[in-house]
Amino acid sequence: MASKSPDVIVDQVLELDPATIEVSDEGRIGFFFPEKAEAYAVLFARDGQRDPIKVRRNGNRAKFPWTLVAGRHRHAGCTIAGMKVRAIEAKGDAEELRAIQASENLDRRELAPLERAMFVAAVADAARARLRKLHDGKSQQQIAAEIGASERKDKLSPRSDERSDKVQFTASEKADAEAEDAGSILTSAYKWSEATAEACGLGVRDLKRSLRIFRIIVEPNRDLMDAFKDSAAASNASALLALCGHGNNAANVRKAIEWLIANPAAKTADEALVALDMMPSRGSAAAAPATGDTKFLNGLQSNLQRLSLGGQRRAAEVIAQSIAPSVLVAVRDALNARIAGLETDQSSKGETK
Structure with a gap:
């Protein structure tokens, strides 16, 4: 029997001082985004740098011993974190x-x-910290006044819950408000255009989706994430967002995650929710496609849910003007009933504290 060939070491990982590596953006593929580097710094400081950068060794007379080939954001992240960079x-x-x-x-x-x-949450936190640093540690309200955005209120401040004209924010609404806030901060701190944010995958809609998942699923249930990440549902963004729809009941979300961990082949949140009697089964037969008014109502509901909070406020006036006069009273009654229900829920939560 022929002996096996010994394993060959192809690449060895070096630990280098980031300052010994020459970095130039000239001729580089892609762009450099400071907020990505700051997010990497946060993640590296907590979890370490797992993916090495690529460097070229320079001659003896060169100013720097090394030149960066690939890994601009990772190099900058290690620099910010004050740690050696793996290369x-x-x-x-x-x-x-x-x-x-x-x-x-x-x-x-x-x-x-x-x-x-997790990455987007780190980006939002890093952007917020950067903006405070740029404005000498001033409060969000003071910064807003300085940059001419005083109409943007910090929806996440404790005072928001005390406003008499607003019922308590849901977990999803808090995540959406944070996303809008982060979008404004990225624009202010990094002078981003909306097109740049979208190209980087950090437009307000992307922020909303990711921050909902982080604030409702990841952050409160970190002890379950290592087991949950290997389930089919964890790789399905739609399933995670559907689970976020039950974010007002943190205990139910946790129970659903635990069920999905125990049933890793399940691909949707509905499977967990039905199994736990949190929602009725939709039956084995496929639902007939919606038609007529039902089709249009489903489209209206879907489009409204996709709007930002500011967009929904603007849509309220459009809807009010578009509704037939004979239906306005029915709309008013439906709104009053929902507001009363929300106030009742808020009151009952206060009594149980």
Whole structure:
């Protein structure tokens, strides 16, 4: 029997001082986003740097011993975190090194929904901290006044719950408000345009989705995440967002996560919710496609849910003007009934504290 060939070490990971690596954006593939680097710093400080950067060794007369080939954001993240950067030496001519850089960008896997939720939350926190630093640690209200956005109120401050004209925010509404706040902060702190934010995957809609998942699923249930991440539902953003729809009952969300961990093949939140008697079964037969008024009502409801809080406020006036006069009283009664129900829920929560 032939002996097996010994394993060959191809690349060795180096630990380098980030300051010894020359970094130039000239001719680089892609763009550099400061908030990504700050988010990496937060994650690296907590979990360490798992993915090494690529560097080229320079000659003896060079100002820097190394030149960065690929990993601009990871290098900057380690610099901000004040830690050594893990690197692999890349060799070859200019064309080969550029191919390595292109390959890294092409092969960079899309973050799973739970990972992206954690990353986006770190981005939002880093952006908020950066804005405070740029404004000498002033409060959110003072910053808003300075940048001419005094009409944007901090919906997450404790005073929000004390306003007499607003019922208590739900968990989903808090996440949405935080997303709008983070979007404004990114624009103010980094001078981003809306198009840049969208291109980076950090537009307000993306922030909302990820922050809902983080605040409702990840943050309150961190002890379950290592087990949950391997389930089919954890890789399904739609399933996670459906679970977020039950975010006003944290205990139910946790029970659903535990059920999905125990049943890793389940792909949707509905399977857990039905099994736990939190929602009725929809039956085994496929539902008939909606038609007529039902189809339009479903579309209206879906589009309203996609709007930001500011967009819903603007839509209220449009809807009020579009409703037939004979239906306005019915709309008013429905609104009054919902407001009364929310106030009753808020009052009962206060009594149980």
